[in-house]
Amino acid sequence: MTLNPATERFVLHWGEMGTQWGVNRTMSQIHALLYIIGRPLHAEEITETLGVARSNVSNSLKELQNWGLVQKVSILGDRRDHFTTHTDVWELARIIIIERQKRELAPTVDFLQLLIDSPEFAQESIEVQSRIKETQEFVDTLTTWSQEMLKLPTSTLKKILKLGARIKKKLS
Incomplete structure (x- = not known):
């Protein structure tokens, strides 16, 4: 072809x-x-x-x-x-995001939690502990947020994404 x-x-x-x-x-x-x-x-x-x-x-x-x-x-x-393959780009994006979360973010969240729970973690400086905990919280929050967004109907998700900078104004 x-x-x-x-x-x-x-x-x-x-x-x-x-x-x-x-x-x-x-x-x-x-x-x-x-x-x-x-x-x-x-x-x-x-x-x-x-x-x-x-x-x-x-x-x-x-x-x-x-x-x-x-x-x-x-x-x-x-x-x-x-x-x-799907011809709906929104459905494709959902699949890709779900797979990337499963393959990349979920193992990172699990790893960071294991690290925090390990006996070696207590031997690290307060700064290192804090950064690891902040990283774990960030990745966990990002994953949770995106999972919730992916549950939304496409029409609602489009509206949220099109809000863009207007969200900032509403929250300020």
């Missing part, structure tokens, strides 16, 4: 952004392709379109499925597996 110029630029940019977020470029490009095309694609079609190795596509699709970002679907009359 040949991509139109704007579609190609979108896929390439998403791949670049993925590397900035610590995600494999090909994995990001595959996700962008599935999102922007909006229909199921089989692995060979993805390989041909992106010009990457078939093994790279297979590994990336498995990882995207592990993240819950890509689903395998069947197409009547075609024995190959096809892959799709």
